Amino acid sequence: MRSPFLLALAALSVPAAIVAAERQVTVDEVRIEGPRTVHPDRIRFVTTVRPGRSYGIERELPLVLADDVRAVERMGPFTDTRTELVFGADPARVSVVIRVTELPYVADLAFEGIDDGGWSVESDLQKRMETRLGGYANPLILENDLRAVERFFRDKGHRGTTASYRREDVPGGIKLTVAVDLPPAVQVGRVFYRGLPREMRRRRLDEILDRSQVNRPGRPWQPEMLALDQGDVVRALQDEAWLDCRLAGVEIERADFVRPLDERRRNGPEFVPDGAYDDRVHLLYDLEAGLRYKLGSVSFVGNTVVGADDLRAAFALEQGAWFRRGDVGKAIERARRAISNRGYARCRVAQERRVDLEAGVVHLTLRFDEGRQYRVGRID
Numbered sequence: 449m450r451s452p453f454l455l456a457l458a459a460l461s462v463p464a465a466i467v468a469a470e471r472q473v474t475v476d477e478v479r480i481e482g483p484r485t486v487h488p489d490r491i492r493f494v495t496t497v498r499p500g501r502s503y504g505i506e507r508e509l510p511l512v513l514a515d516d517v518r519a520v521e522r523m524g525p526f527t528d529t530r531t532e533l534v535f536g537a538d539p540a541r542v543s544v545v546i547r548v549t550e551l552p553y554v555a556d557l558a559f560e561g562i563d564d565g566g567w568s569v570e571s572d573l574q575k576r577m578e579t580r581l582g583g584y585a586n587p588l589i590l591e592n593d594l595r596a597v598e599r600f601f602r603d604k605g606h607r608g609t610t611a612s613y614r615r616e617d618v619p620g621g622i623k624l625t626v627a628v629d630l631p632p633a634v635q636v637g638r639v640f641y642r643g644l645p646r647e648m649r650r651r652r653l654d655e656i657l658d659r660s661q662v663n664r665p666g667r668p669w670q671p672e673m674l675a676l677d678q679g680d681v682v683r684a685l686q687d688e689a690w691l692d693c694r695l696a697g698v699e700i701e702r703a704d705f706v707r708p709l710d711e712r713r714r715n716g717p718e719f720v721p722d723g724a725y726d727d728r729v730h731l732l733y734d735l736e737a738g739l740r741y742k743l744g745s746v747s748f749v750g751n752t753v754v755g756a757d758d759l760r761a762a763f764a765l766e767q768g769a770w771f772r773r774g775d776v777g778k779a780i781e782r783a784r785r786a787i788s789n790r791g792y793a794r795c796r797v798a799q800e801r802r803v804d805l806e807a808g809v810v811h812l813t814l815r816f817d818e819g820r821q822y823r824v825g826r827i828d
Contacts, residue, residue: 470504473542482548486525494519497544505542509533516546525551525584551584553621561628573626576600585615585624597628605633605668634669637703637719637728641681643696643735648688656684669729674698681733689770691803691810692738699732741771744802744809750816754786759814762786771810783814791821 477499480488495516503509513531520529526548534543557579559569567573577593579585594611601609608631616623644650658664660680662673678695685693703719705728719728745767748759765779780797788795800813 470506470508472502473505473509473540474502475499476536476541476543478544478546480546480548482550483526484550485553486523486550490523491520491526491546491548494523495546513544520546520548525553527551527586551586552615554579554581554583554585554624555618555621556623557581558623558625559628560625561630572600573597577626579624585622590624594626597626601628601630603668603670605635605670606630607634607669607671632727634727634729635705636663636665636667636669637705637730638665639663640730640732641735642732643737645685645690645737645740647740648685648690648737653681653684656687657681663729663731678733681735685735685737687773689740689742689772690737691741691771694736694738696734696736699734701730701732703728703730739805739808741803742809743767743769743771743776744804744807744811746812746814748783748814748816750818751787753790753792753818759783759786776812780814784816787816787818791823792818793822794819 475497478492478495478497480491483491496519497503497509497512497516503512517529517531520526528549530547532545532547534545535541536543559573562569562573574580576596578589579593590613594613597611598609610629611626612629613624613626616625639654641650641653644653657677657680661677662670663677678698682693682695705719719730743765746760746763746765748756751759754762762782762785763779764782765775769775780799784795784797796817796819798815798817800815802811802813803809804811
């Protein structure tokens with residue numbers, strides 16, 4: 449029987465045997481082509497291929513050159529790095545050529561088109577760009593930077609913002625100018641609700657939606673988020689017991705914000721639809737609230753540790769109360785804790801609803817899965 453040590457030694461010797469089986473070539477020279485301002489010795493320092501060494505031509509040398517390409521790219525100033533093998537009369541000797549494309553050095557970085565809006569270059573733009581003063585201008589990264597600048601201003605209400613750049617050769621590198629075409633910002637003017645129930649005051653609805661909605665008065669107009677805002681309006685009314693509430697539609701009206709020093713502002717309205725700016729959007733939500741539901745009977749199933757009377761006392765929500773989702777959820781949790789606090793830490797509860805459409809009530813059945821009882825073990 450062979451020793452495990454001999455088997456392991458044989459396994460380790462397989463790669464060496466494969467390399468030895470390859471046709472070996474000797475590197476005569478390593479030429480660096482393409483750098484303009486970076487000394488070639490800096491590239492030689494990070495590469496591992498060396499003149500005078502022998503490598504396997506089929507696998508070993510390609511792997512070494514692939515690692516060298518990655519090392520050169522990580523230096524920063526270079527892109528599109530490639531290698532080439534040049535053979536002479538002797539097939540056992542080869543010259544390695546490493547070709548690089550040196551990126552231009554950013555000696556100056558300027559911005560155009562944002563001065564009138566009061567935007568800060570340092571805090572608003574440069575934080576969103578990877579291209580920096582004193583760095584290198586990579587075209588691919590520059591394109592990503594332009595898209596990031598456009599997204600920033602569009603999220604601030606400047607719909608249709610476009611960004612571009614131009615370069616100019618200067619001593620020591622290039623001057624990079626980022627030009628931003630900044631249209632007027634569009635904001636949400638006012639939000640109206642048609643069909644809002646009298647019991648649901650608009651102020652109360654605004655307080656609820658102000659925490660979740662994107663398109664609120666005074667905020668940047670973001671039409672792509674309108675679908676989410678519509679869902680927030682419907683859920684807000686459903687949470688207040690209008691369980692059948694639905695949204696018939698949303699009307700969007702464009703208007704102009706009358707500037708404070710404008711002559712019309714003295715005796716006229718704050719918003720006018722004359723189309724001079726089109727910088728405000730009014731929203732009208734058309735609601736169909738339906739019936740407001742109340743809590744009906746509450747029954748408990750599966751409880752063995754706590755009686756129904758104690759659970760009903762912990763539930764603490766009287767029959768006939770408005771079926772607000774938040775209040776009902778808290779009441780169910782109080783009933784569950786009445787059991788879990790007695791050692792049934794993993795007690796679960798499932799609710800079943802039976803809706804009486806004619807009476808406008810929701811009857812609730814709570815099914816408990818108490819699980820096993822836990823006791824305190826060792827306390828350190």
